[in-house]
Amino acid sequence: MISSQKLAQIQGILLEKQEIVRKNEERINRLIDEIAHLRNRGASNVDVSSSEEEIIEAEEVEEKTVKFSKHPTKVGEFALRDTSTLLPVNTVKAFLRKEIFDLPPGVNQPGLPLDLLDGVDSFFCTEHKNERFPAFLSWIQQAALPEQSLQEFLLGAEFVSLRGTLHRLPKGRAVVCCKFEGVIFLCETEWKNLDYEKDYIYRQISLRDYVSEKRLAKEATDKTDEFYMVYACGEKTESSARFCYATKTDCVDEDGFPVQVPNFYGRTSRQITVDVPTIIYLEQRRAEVIARTSATSTNVGELQKVMLRKIPSTPESDERNYADLARLQEVLVAIRSHFRSVEEGVYVTVKKEKHSLRFIPTEQLFMPRSFQRRFKQGRGSQNV
Numbered sequence: 001m002i003s004s005q006k007l008a009q010i011q012g013i014l015l016e017k018q019e020i021v022r023k024n025e026e027r028i029n030r031l032i033d034e035i036a037h038l039r040n041r042g043a044s045n046v047d048v049s050s051s052e053e054e055i056i057e058a059e060e061v062e063e064k065t066v067k068f069s070k071h072p073t074k075v076g077e078f079a080l081r082d083t084s085t086l087l088p089v090n091t092v093k094a095f096l097r098k099e100i101f102d103l104p105p106g107v108n109q110p111g112l113p114l115d116l117l118d119g120v121d122s123f124f125c126t127e128h129k130n131e132r133f134p135a136f137l138s139w140i141q142q143a144a145l146p147e148q149s150l151q152e153f154l155l156g157a158e159f160v161s162l163r164g165t166l167h168r169l170p171k172g173r174a175v176v177c178c179k180f181e182g183v184i185f186l187c188e189t190e191w192k193n194l195d196y197e198k199d200y201i202y203r204q205i206s207l208r209d210y211v212s213e214k215r216l217a218k219e220a221t222d223k224t225d226e227f228y229m230v231y232a233c234g235e236k237t238e239s240s241a242r243f244c245y246a247t248k249t250d251c252v253d254e255d256g257f258p259v260q261v262p263n264f265y266g267r268t269s270r271q272i273t274v275d276v277p278t279i280i281y282l283e284q285r286r287a288e289v290i291a292r293t294s295a296t297s298t299n300v301g302e303l304q305k306v307m308l309r310k311i312p313s314t315p316e317s318d319e320r321n322y323a324d325l326a327r328l329q330e331v332l333v334a335i336r337s338h339f340r341s342v343e344e345g346v347y348v349t350v351k352k353e354k355h356s357l358r359f360i361p362t363e364q365l366f367m368p369r370s371f372q373r374r375f376k377q378g379r380g381s382q383n384v
Helices: 004-041 052-065 132-143 163-171 195-211 277-283 315-323 326-339 369-383
Strands: 073-081 085-087 159-162 175-180 183-187 226-233 243-248 258-260 287-293 303-310 347-352 357-361
Touching: 073 132, 085 132, 132 159, 132 226, 132 243, 132 369, 159 163, 159 326, 163 175, 163 183, 163 243, 163 277, 163 326, 163 347, 175 326, 183 326, 195 287, 195 303, 226 277, 243 277, 258 277, 277 315, 326 347, 326 357
Parallel strands: 159 183, 159 243, 258 287
Antiparallel strands: 073 085, 073 226, 175 183, 175 347, 226 243, 287 303, 347 357
16 A cells, blocks of 8 residues: 555656656757758758858848747746745645545545644745846756757747736836847846735745645755746737746646635635736646635634635637737837847836836846856857
């Protein structure tokens, strides 16, 4: 008889192997597409007497003609501690405890009721600057293969950002932009996560820890560790752009799709499915947890019950959600147009006003020199 702990370990190993197979399949498919594209170009397009400058120009044209899916395609995943230190993914990646949602009628869920604020006094959450975006850049720097260009690793993306920034930019949040190697990086510098918010942040973390488990972890974990999935989305056209983004993921289901664990604002956890469908789409979320507590007029109270709501995904809903990104695409296209006349390495603050974008020169910098060196050197070695 295999114990539940041993079974969980086996399932974790299986999931890890499945993820490796999936990534290899994606790489093989990309290589097949590239080979087919090269064959279609034909040998007659190659001029052996071309100068080095002409060869580079031909490579740029070729890169732009590579076709990618306009819907979110996974680039990779990473994990953070203290919002800035990269960790092994398996230390942080949490898997949904599906067994607590599949209990027979009348059987109480284990461990409930639960005080979601137990330990909050030692919890520190104050943040006054955006440390996650530089950490995201560090992951890109480490994860890209030595022979990969920046755009190749980003699956052809023209923009790089955190997912939350893409949501706030069209609403008027000021964002600092910089173009490097043909890619425009979007970084928020207005960043407030204050100590008075820690109660509802801590409840969300406690709820996440109840409904999930870090079954692949081989070292000590921390309550505030964060797991991110990275996607590329959109098409390069005159009216749309392709962008790459990192989105924080609470936990994943047995198929590797994100499950959201919402924050608390009352008797039940806040539901944002109807309010922001494009967030769910960009996260590729397939389910969300609903939690009920013994709330009073002044206190959320103890956790009493959790439920799981599935979020169906169909080709029709994918197309509808992609169309809903038009507001974001309009802003990205305008930024891309502006940066055609801006030199690489110049930082500009972008802020959306009523019917236009305002571009303001800034001295706020965020691009690490090691990141620039990595991809400048990589490009140079490919052109030798």
